[in-house]
Amino acid sequence: MKIETKIVLIGAGNVATQLGIALTGAGYHISQVYSPTKRSASLLAKKVKAAAITDLAKVDEDASVYIIAVKDDAITDVAKQLRLKDRVVAHTSGSVSMDVLKNVSKNYGVFYPLLTFTKDKKVDFKTVPICIEGSNKATSTTLQYFAKSISSNVQMINSDQRKVIHLAAVFACxxxxxxxxxxxxxxxxxxxxxxxLKPLIEETALKIRNESPAKVQTGPAVRGDKKTMEGHLKMLKKNKDLSAIYKLVSKHIPASK
Amino acid sequence: MKIETKIVLIGAGNVATQLGIALTGAGYHISQVYSPTKRSASLLAKKVKAAAITDLAKVDEDASVYIIAVKDDAITDVAKQLRLKDRVVAHTSGSVSMDVLKNVSKNYGVFYPLLTFTKDKKVDFKTVPICIEGSNKATSTTLQYFAKSISSNVQMINSDQRKVIHLAAVFACxxxxxxxxxxxxxxxxxxxxxxxLKPLIEETALKIRNESPAKVQTGPAVRGDKKTMEGHLKMLKKNKDLSAIYKLVSKHIPASK
Incomplete structure (x- = not known):
């Protein structure tokens, strides 16, 4: 039995779009999509059969869950304009603290899906880790509940851990x-x-499923192969930035001998 | 019908091991495996049902193809000790010129499989690009012929192109x-x-199958999100090397706005 949960989506970018599609697919009803840009709001609203709004004052106060999926630096602005009493409200950012939402509702939290989004490519959420944090037990439980309806990899992650994960994702992704x-x-x-190079790139990413990346490092730097590295720097000599990146990253790879 | 080609493998590392297994699987007969280390030579020789040798003077002069799969900086040394007249001899390196083999035989070339190898993990060669170069048409044809027996992605690549590919692979892989x-x-x-992060890492690698990576770049740098980048640098402040890498790579990512 599907729970009758009315959701409001604040935002119409990549994350909002993919989440909206996944949640609709899981049987939830999205009542509104907000974007300051009419066209963006309408485009996503049409996809998820919701009403498009461009004014936060018109947000449906009756929904059960409000998802704020806007750019990191716009979350605070949006939060200032929303007062939702005890409704569950969550943002989807990896790097923004949960507490920016504390004046919006007493039931606030984070719903951070750990995936790279593109508007036009449909995402299979089933294996996407979703990091949940809530201002209280009830909020965590609600957010967990509906995260689990789209992903089998839902984890409780606090704000400090989430920031670390986000930083690590910048390097890894x-x-x-x-x-x-x-x-x-x-x-x-x-x-x-x-x-x-595409088979090599894919193999490199798949290779670390069961191995620590440090252990499977290959290439001239880990071999301590100075001659090859010198040859590469000669090829890059007209490009100062790339030479610098090549040197710095190679230096940071621990040579195995 | 399998061609009766006797192959000598010079080397017993990752590349030699994976190539040896693939070639044996394709029906070729590997007669000898050379390594200066007795244990390494024996280990691979056993796997591919060949004789192990630790002295290059004992190399079978009767084989059709000799594959030199040793570390880049050992190729020249090996080449000095081999005189094979008109036998087809090829090294497997991405960064070493074909001509280091010119005194070994008049039929020399390169057989460079573009994949990252690990000794213990069996590689499916079918989609692995193999870059072929030959000192003459006959050598190219022979090397192509037996590259095609293990891979469906065989390409003629000259030494200059191969060096560029190898440099690009250092970055990408x-x-x-x-x-x-x-x-x-x-x-x-x-x-x-x-x-x-593993689902994210895999998605990132798979995302570029049909898209230019520059076009699908995500993260704080491409968004021009200085606040997030400053936050990350604060988290990295105790690690000078990582801070430097973070700054340099972020700076090199063109901001989309």
Whole structure:
């Protein structure tokens, strides 16, 4: 039996879109989608069969859960304009403290899905870790309950832990992706395609499922292969930034000999 | 019908092991495995039903193909000790020029499989790009022929292109893996496990199958979110090296606004 929970989505970006689709798919009713931009609000509202609003004063005060999925630096602004008494309200940010919501409701928390979102690509939430935090037991339980309806990997994570996870994710995800981008730019300059590296990139990510990444490190730096590193720096010599990144990261990889 | 090709493997490390297993699986006969270390030579020789040798002077002069899969800086040394007339001989390195083999045989080349190898994990070669280069048409054709027996992704790549690919692979693969290692160390210090980031890491690698990584970049740097970046640097302040990497990589990610 599906619980009859009315949800209001504050935000219409990547996270709001993917969460909205997943929650609708799990049988929840999204009553409103808010975005300051009419077009964004309407676009997502249509997808999840909700009403689009562009004014926070018009937020339905009757919903059970309010999800604030806006940019990190907009959360405080949104929080200032919302007064929801005892309704459950949660933001979806990895780096913002739970307490920015303390004046919005006495039942506030965090609903942080640990995945990289793109608006147009549908996300399979089942394996996505969702980090939950609540201002009290009841709020945690409510947020956990509906996180579990879309993911089988729901964890209680406090604000300090969440900040650490977010920082680690910047290295593991954002910086890795930038390394792919650097590789693509190097290849493109030489009329080669990133396609040739894609099996290697995927293998590298899958390799750490059961192994510590430090243990499976490969490449010239871990081998202490100075000749190869010098050759690479010669190839990068016209690009000061890339040379600096190459040197710094190589230096930080502990040589195995 | 399998061609009766006798192969000698010079080397017994990760690449030699995985290639040996794949080639044996494809029906080739490996007659000898060379390693200066008796134990390594015997270990691989047993796996591929070959004879183990520790002296290059004892290399079978009768084989059709000789694969030199030793560390980059040992290739020249090995080449000095081998004289194989017109036998096909190839090394497996991404960063070493083909010409280091020119005195070994008139039929020399490169057989560079673009994958990250671990001794104990069996590799499915079918999708592994193998980069082939030959000193002449006949050598290229021979090397291509037997590369195609283990992979469906065989490409002709000259020495200059191969060096570019190898450099790009250091960023896309070695440096990405180190970013995973950094994430793990940050999490471990706070008694958290890398497990929570693994779905994110895999999604990041898979996301670029059909998209340019520059276009799907996420995180505080691309958003120009200075507040979050300052918060992260505060968390890293006791670690000068990581702070420097964080700053340098963030600076190199073009902000989208």
């Amino acid at each position: 954002n910086f890795s992706n930038h390394m792919y981008a650097v590789a693509e730019s190097i290849l493109k300059k030489n009329k080669l395609s990133l396609d040739i | 070695n440096f990405s893996n180190h970013m995973y290692a950094v994430a793990e160390s940050i999490l471990k210090k706070n008694k958290l496990s890398l497990d929570i």
